[in-house]
Amino acid sequence: MWAMNRTDRLFALLLELRGEGWTPAETLARTFGISVRTVYRDMAALNEAGVPVLSVPGRGYSMMPGYFLPPLHFTSEEAVMLALGADAVHGAFDTEYARAAQSALKKLRAALPDERRTGVAQLQEHLRIVAPGDVENADILRVLRGAVLGGRIIRFQYHKPSQEPEEREVYPLRLVYLHGAWLLGSFDPARGERRSFRLSRMEALQVQSETFVAAPDWRADPGPQRERMNLTVRLHFPNHLKRTVRERPSFFQTAVEDLEGGLEVTLQVRDLQSAWPWVLSWGADVQVLEPPELRERLREEARRMLLT
DSSP states (O other): OOOOOHHHHHHHHHHHHTSSSOBOHHHHHHHHTOOHHHHHHHHHHHHHTTOOEEEETTTEEEEOTTOOOOOOOOOHHHHHHHHHHHHHHHHHSOHHHHHHHHHHHHHHHHHSOHHHHHHHHHHHHHOOOOOOOOGGGHHHHHHHHHHHHHTEEEEEEEOOTTSOOEEEEEEEEEEEEETTEEEEEEEETTTTEEEEEEGGGEEEEEEEEEEOOOOTTOOOOOSGGGSOOOEEEEEEEOGGGHHHHHHSOOTTEEEEEEETTEEEEEEEESSHHHHHHHHHTTGGGOEEEEOHHHHHHHHHHHHHHHHO
């Protein structure tokens, strides 16, 4: 494991203490892989250097409000990572945040020394993240962002494939950009469960005047592992599709096994309809190993297509 030198560690401790609340010495020790005694010595060193670190027995350490760190000096690699992040935000977010990303990038470049700025520009020529734009959902993204930050209850119509639209009322918790699509992680009080919603399937969105307070156990990450995905789907793909399947993963994918005769993909879904569009998109190239209901449904769809 790489060992951080003391100068870097002291600066990292400063950054850690700039967060809200109090941080116990034991937490800092685990974070930096040092002993609690070393944490005590480092805090004493920061105080001797004039850094106003506050200490309260039983609560830990915190930075005095209003204290500002000296200007940061980025390495070329650090500056490039921030620039790449600005590229990704510019493509994935709505216009307001896209402008903010570009403005931040200009400030970053202006703060770099001339020789560092040249190095960053050269690295950027060889590294670039281009996130697909989502102009269609830009307005709803902006409204949802305000609801998430304000803790406001929302109502909307949700359109699942091949189903009638549903009226939903949820507590919005987090927005996540995954596999080229925006998702809303939320808590559904009517069902007493965490639920995820694709923004592209939401209509008639209304932000209510009522607010909510998120409970600590409402883990907001949208994803199959966060919800009741009790149905296992196992699929087999031939060898010639291995690369293509890896390039087009399902949102519900939980495992991929590379076999001599092909690729086995496992999905965890709530119901067959959740997996159906992705499975059907592969046509005759996919073999359903389980469940048998999905295999039969695929056969029926093939028969129906032959008769039309």
